[in-house]
Amino acid sequence: MPNRLAIILPVYLLLYSLSYALAFAVRFDFDVPREFVTVAWTTLPFVLAIKFGFCLLFREWKGTYRYVTVTDLAALGAVALCSALGILLIDGLILSGVQIPRAVVCADLALSLLAVGVLRTSYRAYIELVRPRVIKRKKQRALIYGVQPASLAILRMLQATQPIENKYRMKGFIDPGLETQKSWIGGLPVFPAATDWKQLRRETKARHLLIPGGTPGRIVRDLLHQCAQNGIRAHVIPMVDDMIHGRFTLGVRDVTVNDLLRREPNQLDLGAIQDYITGRRVIVTGGAGSIGSELCRQIWEFGPESLIVFDQSEFGVFTLEREFASQYGPQTGVRFIVADVNDEATLDRLFGEERPQVVFHAAAYKHVPLMEDNPQSAIVNNIFGTKTVAAAADRWNVERFVLISTDKAVRPSSVMGATKLLAERFVQALARNSETRFMIVRFGNVLNSLGSVVPTFRKQIESGGPITVTHPDMKRFFMTIPEAVQLVIQAGAIGPSGHVMILDMGEPVRIVDLAKDLILLSGLRCPDDIEIVFSGIRPGEKLEEELFYPAEAGARPIHDKIFCGAAPENVTMLRMLKELNDLEQAIAGPSTRARAALVRLAEGHADRTSLDQEVVRAA
Known part of the structure; x- marks a missing residue:
C-alpha cells in the first residue's frame, strides 16, 4: 500500500x-x-x-x-x-x-x-x-474433500485470496474417515463420505468439489463420477510440491486424466540417486521425447555436473532448449545435440569430449501399427541404435547405462516389441563382460506421451467424436510420465548389471473406460454427446500386455515399486553378434524379409512369441 x-x-x-x-x-x-x-x-x-x-x-x-x-x-x-x-x-x-x-x-x-x-x-x-x-459478487458454493492438512490448506489459501479473485464460498468438508455423525472444523460442517450426494447438494447448495492434488487416482475417479451424476463440478488444487517444481501454478484447476491414475507418491532413495547423478556427467538419448525430456528435467534437479540432451529431432531439441532457458536461465552445464543414435562417429567424438559417467538410452521408435509398416526403420533405430550407444558406453568406460524398455518386449506380437526385446538381449549380453553397469527398465504405457492414446482421444472429442477404440476388452498398463521417470532414475541407482527392472504399473486399465473418463472430463456424456466406436485390433496389437516373462514371474522386489528380473543364462555376445549380422543383411532386402528375420530371432529369445497377425486378430 x-x-x-x-x-x-x-x-x-x-x-x-x-x-x-x-x-x-x-x-x-x-x-x-x-x-x-x-x-x-x-x-x-x-x-x-x-x-x-x-x-x-x-x-x-x-x-x-x-x-x-x-x-x-x-x-x-x-x-x-x-x-x-x-x-x-x-x-x-x-x-x-x-x-x-x-x-x-x-x-x-x-x-x-x-x-x-x-x-x-x-x-x-x-x-x-x-x-x-460487502463486495457485490455472487460466490459459487463449494465443498472440500478430506480433512487432512492438504484439505485445510485449501481453505486457508482461499481465505487468504482477494475476495474479488476468490469465486468460491466454502460450505463444508467431506471426510472419508467419518461414518455417521457430522462434525465441524473452522466453522464449517464436516459431512461423512457416506452421505447421500443428492442430500448433500440440497443441504449445502454446493455446485463444486475441491480435491487436494495428492488424492489417489482411484478416489478421484470415484469422486468425478459421483459429481457428474449429481450436477457437481470437480476441481483439483495442486499440491505445494507440484507448484515448487513448476508443474502447476497456485489456484483451482479442472480434474485431468493424470489425477485419475495418480497413485501413492514414490518413496525415493534420494541419497542413492544423488550419489550417481549429483556432480556427474549425464547423457540422455532421445532427450527431446516424452520420457527423455522428463528425464532431463528431473536429472537437472539433482545437480549434475553436465547434461547432454541427444536427439535426432531438431524441433524437439529446440523446444526443450527454449524450455530450459525459460525455466532455469542461461546454463553452461547443458548441451543440446541434434544427431542420430546410429551415427557412431558423432557418438564417439561426443563421448570422448564429455566423458559421460551415466547414460540413459530413451531413443526409440514406439508407435506399434506404424512400425508394422516400417520394420527396417524400427530395427535400425531400436536395435542397432541401442547397439551403437551401448557399445560406445562400454568403450568409453561409462559407469552406468540405463535402457528404457517396454512391456511390449514381453512375448512380443509386434515389430516394435520384437525390436525392444532384442535391444534388451544385446544389452544383457554386453553386461556379461563389461565394467559398465548395464541396466534395463521395463514399464507400460505413459499418459500424454506423443502419439499415445490420450492425445488422440482428446482430438477426437474436440472434433465432436466419435472416439475410436480398437476392442471393448483391450487393457493397458498406464503410468504418469513423472512417476515413470522417477522410478527409472531410482532403478538406475539400485539395479544390478545385466538385469531387467520391472516397474509396478498397478492394475491394467480398460481403454474404453479411459475414453469414457476423458469424455466426462470434457464436460460431456457418453453416448449422448460423444459416441465410442470399436474399430478392431490393429496389426501388432494384443488385447492385454504383460510385464513379466515366466522366468521373471518370481522377480524379487528391490524397491516398493520396482522388481528385478533374473538375467537370461543363454544370451552371449557371440550369439548376439551373429544374429545382428543376419538381421543387418535381412534389412537390406524387402520389408517382408526383414520382418521374417526379426520374427525368427525374437522367437528364439522368447519362450512364447506370436508375431502372426492372423493369430492376434483372431484373439
Whole structure:
C-alpha cells in the first residue's frame, strides 16, 4: 500500500497515547489526582519514543496486517514487554523527580498489547469475513474433500485470496474417515463420505468439489463420477510440491486424466540417486521425447555436473532448449545435440569430449501399427541404435547405462516389441563382460506421451467424436510420465548389471473406460454427446500386455515399486553378434524379409512369441 506508514504511525500514536492515559485512569479508579495527570503528560513523549523504538527494532510496521498470524501477535507481545521494561528503566534512571506507578506500567503493557492486537486481527477479520459480504459478487458454493492438512490448506489459501479473485464460498468438508455423525472444523460442517450426494447438494447448495492434488487416482475417479451424476463440478488444487517444481501454478484447476491414475507418491532413495547423478556427467538419448525430456528435467534437479540432451529431432531439441532457458536461465552445464543414435562417429567424438559417467538410452521408435509398416526403420533405430550407444558406453568406460524398455518386449506380437526385446538381449549380453553397469527398465504405457492414446482421444472429442477404440476388452498398463521417470532414475541407482527392472504399473486399465473418463472430463456424456466406436485390433496389437516373462514371474522386489528380473543364462555376445549380422543383411532386402528375420530371432529369445497377425486378430 502506498504511503503505508503515513497511515500506520498516526494510528499507533493514538492507540499508545490512549492506552497510557487509560492505564492511569484504571490505576486511580478513573479519578486521577492532579499531580499524576502532570506525570502522565510529562512522561508521555518518553513512553511513545520507547514504544516506537521497539516497534522499529522488532520490525513491527513491516508485517502485513492482512495475513496476521500467531507469530505476529507474539512479536507484539515482545514489543509491549520490552517497552514496559524500558519505561521502568527511564523512570528510575532518567526521569528524576517523576514517579510512574508500577501498576500503571503493567496496565499500559496489557492495554497497548490489546489495542494493537485488536487492530491487527480486526483488519484480517474485515478482509476475510466482512469484505466478502460487502463486495457485490455472487460466490459459487463449494465443498472440500478430506480433512487432512492438504484439505485445510485449501481453505486457508482461499481465505487468504482477494475476495474479488476468490469465486468460491466454502460450505463444508467431506471426510472419508467419518461414518455417521457430522462434525465441524473452522466453522464449517464436516459431512461423512457416506452421505447421500443428492442430500448433500440440497443441504449445502454446493455446485463444486475441491480435491487436494495428492488424492489417489482411484478416489478421484470415484469422486468425478459421483459429481457428474449429481450436477457437481470437480476441481483439483495442486499440491505445494507440484507448484515448487513448476508443474502447476497456485489456484483451482479442472480434474485431468493424470489425477485419475495418480497413485501413492514414490518413496525415493534420494541419497542413492544423488550419489550417481549429483556432480556427474549425464547423457540422455532421445532427450527431446516424452520420457527423455522428463528425464532431463528431473536429472537437472539433482545437480549434475553436465547434461547432454541427444536427439535426432531438431524441433524437439529446440523446444526443450527454449524450455530450459525459460525455466532455469542461461546454463553452461547443458548441451543440446541434434544427431542420430546410429551415427557412431558423432557418438564417439561426443563421448570422448564429455566423458559421460551415466547414460540413459530413451531413443526409440514406439508407435506399434506404424512400425508394422516400417520394420527396417524400427530395427535400425531400436536395435542397432541401442547397439551403437551401448557399445560406445562400454568403450568409453561409462559407469552406468540405463535402457528404457517396454512391456511390449514381453512375448512380443509386434515389430516394435520384437525390436525392444532384442535391444534388451544385446544389452544383457554386453553386461556379461563389461565394467559398465548395464541396466534395463521395463514399464507400460505413459499418459500424454506423443502419439499415445490420450492425445488422440482428446482430438477426437474436440472434433465432436466419435472416439475410436480398437476392442471393448483391450487393457493397458498406464503410468504418469513423472512417476515413470522417477522410478527409472531410482532403478538406475539400485539395479544390478545385466538385469531387467520391472516397474509396478498397478492394475491394467480398460481403454474404453479411459475414453469414457476423458469424455466426462470434457464436460460431456457418453453416448449422448460423444459416441465410442470399436474399430478392431490393429496389426501388432494384443488385447492385454504383460510385464513379466515366466522366468521373471518370481522377480524379487528391490524397491516398493520396482522388481528385478533374473538375467537370461543363454544370451552371449557371440550369439548376439551373429544374429545382428543376419538381421543387418535381412534389412537390406524387402520389408517382408526383414520382418521374417526379426520374427525368427525374437522367437528364439522368447519362450512364447506370436508375431502372426492372423493369430492376434483372431484373439
